[in-house]
Amino acid sequence: MHVLITGGTGLIGTATGVLLREQGHRVTVLTRRPRQNKPQLVYIKRLSDCEQRVDAVINLAGAGLADRRWSRRYKREITNSRVQLTQRLVEWMGTLEAPPARLISASAIGFYGASESVQFTESSPGGEGFSAKLCQDWETAAKEAAALGIPVTILRLGVVFARSGGALEKMTQSFRFGVESWLGSGTQWLSWVHLDDVVRAINHALTAASPSPIYNVVAPQALRHRDLAEAVGRFHRVWLRLGVPAAAAKLLAGQMAEELLLTGQCVLPRQLEDEGFDFHFPTVTEALKDLARR
Numbered sequence: 519m520h521v522l523i524t525g526g527t528g529l530i531g532t533a534t535g536v537l538l539r540e541q542g543h544r545v546t547v548l549t550r551r552p553r554q555n556k557p558q559l560v561y562i563k564r565l566s567d568c569e570q571r572v573d574a575v576i577n578l579a580g581a582g583l584a585d586r587r588w589s590r591r592y593k594r595e596i597t598n599s600r601v602q603l604t605q606r607l608v609e610w611m612g613t614l615e616a617p618p619a620r621l622i623s624a625s626a627i628g629f630y631g632a633s634e635s636v637q638f639t640e641s642s643p644g645g646e647g648f649s650a651k652l653c654q655d656w657e658t659a660a661k662e663a664a665a666l667g668i669p670v671t672i673l674r675l676g677v678v679f680a681r682s683g684g685a686l687e688k689m690t691q692s693f694r695f696g697v698e699s700w701l702g703s704g705t706q707w708l709s710w711v712h713l714d715d716v717v718r719a720i721n722h723a724l725t726a727a728s729p730s731p732i733y734n735v736v737a738p739q740a741l742r743h744r745d746l747a748e749a750v751g752r753f754h755r756v757w758l759r760l761g762v763p764a765a766a767a768k769l770l771a772g773q774m775a776e777e778l779l780l781t782g783q784c785v786l787p788r789q790l791e792d793e794g795f796d797f798h799f800p801t802v803t804e805a806l807k808d809l810a811r812r
Contacts, residue, residue: 519538519544520543520544520545520546520570520573521544521546521573521575521724522548522568522574523535523545523546523548523576524578524603525578526548526576526578527547527553528579529678529680529683529684529713530578530624530675530678530713530717530720531576531578533713533714534578534717534720534721537721544558544570545559546559546560546561546570547559548562548563548579549561550563566610571614572618573620574618574724575611575621576623576720576724577603577604577621577624577660578624579599579600579603579604580600580603580624580656581595583596583626583628583649583774584688584779587770588648588772588773588774600652600656601652601655602659604623604660605659608659608662608666611663611666611668612666619668620671620723620729621668621670621671622720623670624656624672625673625674626675626676627674627675627676627709627734627736628647628653628777629644629650629654629657629674630642630644630650630783631645631646631783632645632647632706632777632781632782632783633707633783633784634705634707636783637784637785638734638785639788640674640733640734640788640789647777648773649777649778653674657672660672671730671732673720673723673735674732674733674736675711675716675735676735676785677708677709677711678710678713678716679710679711679712679713680713685710686809689746690750692760693750693751693753693756696754696757697756697758697759698750698751698758699759699761699762700744700761701743701761701764701780702743702762702779702780703744703764704742704747704761707741707742707783707784708742709736709740709782709783709784709785710737710740710802711737711799712805714808715737715797715799716735719733719790719795726793732789734785734787735787735790736785736786737787737797737801737805738787738791738797738800739801739802740784740785744761747759749803749806753806767780
């Protein structure tokens with residue numbers, strides 16, 4: 519196949535591109551920065567530069583939600599990089615003589631909002647807050663491709679764990695200094711997933727004969743933030759265990775801390791499990807062991 523990836527230079531996009539090329543597919547990556555082409559890999563700066571027929575589109579682009587404080591300006595950047603880019607992508611697909619056979623578009627489990635008690639599945643309704651509305655608008659923009667006759671699959675991604683880059687590295691910086699830490703009460707839910715399982719889930723959505731319209735891409739076992747700290751602590755020499763007060767996190771990161779760091783949601787990958795998807799890293803201990811070896 520010839521696959522177009524937006525966000526193809528990010529953590530997930532890079533790993534996805536590697537797998538696709540290993541499988542013999544050709545990959546085109548839409549990026550703002552020019553890069554050197556490689557065998558079976560071409561970089562373009564504009565959608566109009568994609569001259570060859572595209573068999574599938576994987577839409578992963580978006581400014582990092584947790585990269586900085588949510589100022590009004592950065593909220594616009596987050597929204598534009600997801601919702602407006604997806605709108606432009608669908609509009610471009612509508613101009614093609616032969617539209618792609620499939621659109622796989624990222625979203626996030628922030629779609630559901632936060633809860634200490636609810637277990638969310640793909641059929642659960644959307645929640646409230648900036649991140650929830652962002653995901654809902656993002657998904658709505660992607661679903662417009664269905665009017666073009668293009669099947670759409672939405673991937674609601676959990677917090678991605680990887681050896682370098684991603685959330686885990688930021689969340690465990692204190693462990694380098696012997697400090698086991700967590701934010702706030704530590705009882706908030708964390709629905710996470712190993713990068714390798716994310717890429718495999720994308721491949722599943724790409725190759726399945728009849729993929730689901732929505733997948734929760736999370737490991738089967740969510741955990742509390744304090745449980746994660748304890749699990750990570752087993753791989754480090756810990757001298758001090760210390761929670762970061764919620765007030766301090768709010769002071770430093772504002773609304774972003776309130777929605778992403780101090781609250782969470784327990785999300786289940788029901789659709790993937792129903793379709794027989796085999797998670798290579800279903801527990802956080804298995805994931806941490808693997809990442810520690812790399």
